[in-house]
């Protein structure tokens with residue numbers, strides 16, 4: 372049993388309370404490898420932004436949970452080395468799929484866990500979430516739950532259509548589970564293809580796809596039911612066109628990739644939405660940088676020569692999100 376406190380990590384309680392009051396959101400960036408982690412920490416340290424490091428089931432399978440936790444511990448020390456005296460870094464399990472997984476993360480030094488029972492019948496979601504909350508809270512670990520289903524693929528749970536969160540359920544759910552934050556479904560989805568061509572309109576000037584707006588009316592109704600309660604948005608990558616263009620220019624094939632416009636995320640960040648999850652944009656930045664090096668320098672075979680530029684582009688991306696989209700810069704001085 373290792374407590375996250377010994378590792379210099381923090382849970383989300385204070386981060387979220389401050390973010391709601393201050394009208395900004397905490398970035399929750401997924402990481403699977405050293406370059407992503409270095410870029411996240413550099414961006415957070417340089418902007419003095421609180422940050423949530425997210426580990427998915429896929430990440431645990433890819434990189435090994437033990438290694439990822441030690442990397443997060445190392446990240447705290449790296450942040451200090453970069454001049455960030457009091458780093459506010461949370462290590463969070465993304466889309467936990469069972470009590471056992473959540474428990475193992477709590478026991479292993481995570482400071483926050485998500486239990487994703489969104490695909491379960493309502494009462495089963497409540498029962499599972501409550502069980503995780505009871506265990507996690509006994510160790511001062513915060514718990515994110517989910518109500519409503521995002522379109523696309525939620526880890527291994529496939530949902531062809533999204534089921535928006537029902538505002539009339541949120542008070543009952545939050546009260547009975549005791550969860551610390553709630554992920555909701557208002558039109559975001561995972562991955563780089565968030566909307567089909569049919570769901571979008573086409574900008575007559577640029578020919579680019581314009582996605583439908585998020586359901587802010589549902590968010591407003593949820594906030595009315597649960598004033599001041601921390602809300603989480605998954606699936607919040609914007610799928611920057613510049614990265615998609617670079618990827619496609621250098622041999623990739625990402626037709627009609629489309630994300631959530633940043634103005635909408637900015638608007639959400641000003642509300643009770645205090646955690647915004649971004650993974651796909653980092654994957655796109657990484658891939659764009661690597662493809663460019665491979666295309667321009669076909670003789671290159673030192674991974675540092677293509678992972679280095681990928682890391683630089685991801686750092687730029689994370690800083691942009693922190694400063695221009697979430698507004699969390701300077702909130703962890």
Ligand code: G3H
Pocket residue numbers: 401427428429430465466525526561562650651
């Ligand atoms: O929610 C999904 C995240 O982007 C993690 O994706 O399960 O492929 O690591 P992953």
Ligand code: 13P
Pocket residue numbers: 401465466560561562563604605606607608609648649650651652
């Ligand atoms: P994106 O695929 O939009 O980056 O969403 C990531 C996410 O929600 C992780 O839980």
Ligand code: ZN
Pocket residue numbers: 466561605606648
């Ligand atoms: Zn997610």
